[in-house]
Amino acid sequence: MRQGSVVVMGLDPGSRATGYGIVRESSGQAELVATGVIRTPAGKDMGTRLGVIYARLAELITAHGPAEAAIENVFVSKNPSSALKLGQARGAAMAACATHGLSVAEYEPSKVKKNLVGVGGAPKDQVAFMVARSLGIKKPDWPEDASDALAVAICHLNERRMRRLIDG
């Protein structure tokens, strides 16, 4: 039986660089739609930078029509000032999703690793390897922030499929 297809967007926000990964799943197979990194203008004030994150994500959502979004729940072991900046980037990104009707699922980093690699403490390069493999791409050419965003998108697709199986 051919299942319907769904498009989801994974996000790895930061005030300087926000990774995004848009993935389509049809018949249980994940396929890359678009991925990249939104870089905010370095010399500009925070408002302008957050506006760029919001506007670029709004464009991507309109262009590719993801139905749901997913984001990694960050460790906030850093100092409060870094946490505030990171929060601002996340807020702009999540607002862009919400105002376009996308729910935003949050996953612990260990959950994403366990989902993709099978181990919660898996190293970054193993996660990146599994991201490329899940998408059937032999030589991935995307930067790390993009790979992290794709990881949470794929994790969300897997979790989503699992939930649907359980719910019948």
Next chain:
Amino acid sequence: MRQGSVVVMGLDPGSRATGYGIVRESSGQAELVATGVIRTPAGKDMGTRLGVIYARLAELITAHGPAEAAIENVFVSKNPSSALKLGQARGAAMAACATHGLSVAEYEPSKVKKNLVGVGGAPKDQVAFMVARSLGIKKPDWPEDASDALAVAICHLNERRMRRLIDG
């Protein structure tokens, strides 16, 4: 000589309650346009709440047409997890301003107090008193978050006027 008038919006964002204060200045006199608190739905996920902050501010900007926005630079002496949440609310609010063409000026809390009361360490009720007085309102009936947002709006108007005098 009659000067032109300008409308600015002050913001005091939080994930549960975001205060806003829209103030018009004409001929050097500040006047209240709109103030209030955006409360986000308690049981909902963060994405939904951030979407509410963004959407409500977008409505207010469209309705009242502020030309510029201002926000208090928060103390981040709290724990990183609170800073992240606060950052997310600020990010949604600042993105709403930026995507509607408003610059967002940031002021230190001590700067706002000094601007309104004359003392950087002024107590909250004195700031609230000066907010009402600056707007020519005898019995203010707005909540604290709204008053804080009005304070930064008035501070921005004063700083703006000062800068224009200096710049000639």
